[in-house]
Amino acid sequence: MPPSLPGLATSGGRHRKPKEMSPSVRRAIVVAATAPVAATMLSAPSAFATDAVSQDRAHRNVSLPSEDAGERGDKPAFVKSVRPGAHTTGPGSVNRGIADALDARIDDPRLGTDLSGVVIDAASDEVIWDHDAATALMPASNTKLATATAALTVLGPGHRLTTEVVYADGTLTLVGGGDRTLTTEDLGVLADAAAAGLENAGLTTVEVRVDDSLFPEPALATGWNAGYYPNEIAPVRSLVVDGRAVQDTALDAGEVFAGLLADRGVTVGGDVTRGAAGEGAVLVAEHRSEALSTIVKHMLKVSDNNIAESLLRTTALGAGRTATFEDGTAVVRDVLSGTYGVSLENFEMYDGSGLSRATRIPARTLADILDLTTDPRHRGVLRHVSDGLPVAGEAGGTLGPEWGRFDTPDSQCAVGEVRGKTGTLTGAIALSGITQGKDGRWKVFSFVENGSTASNDDIKDALDGLAASVNGCNT
Structure with missing residues (x-):
């Protein structure tokens, strides 16, 4: 069995005395719910005019705890006994x-x-x-x-990364939340909810847009060789599906999502475009990743x-x-x-x-x-x-x-x-x-x-x- 780390007694040392957390980090650390949220469907035309998604979506996604509630003090997952002798x-x-x-x-x-x-x-x-x-x-x-x-x-x-679908003015926008573990199956669940919401709203045609504005440019870091991307590393964007190694992971994810909508009988007009979701956009569905741990x-x-x-x-x-x-x-x-x-x-x-x-x-x-x-x-x-x-x-x-x-x-x-x-x-x-x-x-x-x-x-x-x-x- 691989070695595990029991709680170790300490006797002082180089860095064992914790220092005061900086104000910027302290301000950011707040308690947030960590339970998964099922994809949400809006079931009537009037629903598209409610529950507006604010411009503060990015900050809402990262209102996070500093402690692992419910895990602090837990016994490690595995404990290896001291060797005989x-x-x-x-x-x-x-x-x-x-x-x-x-x-x-x-x-x-x-x-x-x-x-x-x-x-x-x-x-x-x-x-x-x-x-x-x-x-x-x-x-x-x-x-x-x-x-x-x-x-x-x-x-x-316990933090989870959130990917959203919002609606405004005939457009569904897929909003990236930085989840590099998002899969086509996850997008399929979002497409199910979106298609049902459109049907209940009496809509049959929609345009698709991607919003990856959570992560601004530059998308490439100092010191990266040109040969690294997209195979070793993709240009960093807040939206990607299946970890696909492509130059523009956001548009790629949007095209996958548009295809999934079409499979569900929704007519998608035009090409997938990029743009920020506006203040009037309403939440149609969301997917939350597994826990950060x-x-x-x-x-x-x-x-x-x-x-x-x-x-x-x-x-x-x-x-x-x-x-x-x-x-x-x-x-x-x-x-x-x-x-x-x-x-x-x-x-x-x-x-x-x-x-x-x-x-x-x-x-x-x-x-x-x-x-x-x-x-x-x-x-x-x-x-x-x-x-x-x-x-x-x-x-x-x-x-x-x-x-x-x-x-x-x-x-x-x-x-x-x-x-x-x-x-x-x-x-x-x-x-x-x-x-x-x-x-x-x-x-x-x-x-x-x-x-x-x-x-x-x-x-x-x-x-x-x-x-x-x-x-x-x-x-």
């Missing part, structure tokens, strides 16, 4: 063994010369091992750890770039700022430093996914972010970060056998024993995670490598071996 040696000797093993392995030529690494004892905050841990390197998708932490803190684990765990497990960028924008809105890369990353910094006291020395962040080649984050900062998830005071909210980390050797995540991870003689012993966030860019490989040492104590680690001339597969194998050494099975 784990306390036959003290933590000091175990930690020295980890440090000695890592010292012997960092000269591996596969790792090149630019490696930032650190290992922390989670309960005591003791730094077990440090190798240029303050050096800022490209972290690749390890950036998603910062994005997820800020999203859960500002929005709350579920979305975050999926995003981390498969390292979904597009979800990460949507969450960055939505987090900015939740903090009362505009949904841009600049404001989203500013809120992340505010949360990490102002709320949790994580040092941002040498920290530079330009997107939510880690695709930006301009981003620089030290291994020490990445480990500090993960270390927050082991603190009982933060587990109610941040356990969804650690719970979402891929498990070594488990299929379906980025540490699974389909990715060739933890399948070498020096790392196979750690299958099922390590949870970690992967990161891969040309010239940058990272692995940050959590594992339980031979002393039964949780160890937080981060390794970030840049510039090695070895193949990516070889570099990943070397990092997996380092993680196995932290676990204590590869000494």
